[in-house]
Amino acid sequence: MRTKPTDAKAVGRRDFLRKMGAGAVGGTAAAAIAPFSGGEALAAESADEAKKPRYKADSADVKAYYRVNRYPTR
Numbered sequence: 001m002r003t004k005p006t007d008a009k010a011v012g013r014r015d016f017l018r019k020m021g022a023g024a025v026g027g028t029a030a031a032a033i034a035p036f037s038g039g040e041a042l043a044a045e046s047a048d049e050a051k052k053p054r055y056k057a058d059s060a061d062v063k064a065y066y067r068v069n070r071y072p073t074r
Contacts, residue, residue, distance in 0.1 A: 011019075056062065
């Protein structure tokens with residue numbers, strides 16, 4: 001049976017891995033937020049443009065999709 005180390009500064013393997021994992025998550029979060037901490041972001045499009053419909057049933061892409069993925073009839 002294993003016993004705990006008597007040294008107060010000794011860190012067990014699991015405690016070490018927990019601390020390393022928490023440090024990695026904290027460092028990654030800080031690195032991910034840093035580029036966005038600049039000034040105010042500008043919207044790429046207005047609110048009206050964001051709400052407009054984009055699907056066009058008669059576009060060439062949609063027609064090609066349905067032509068290629070047509071199921072055989074019985």
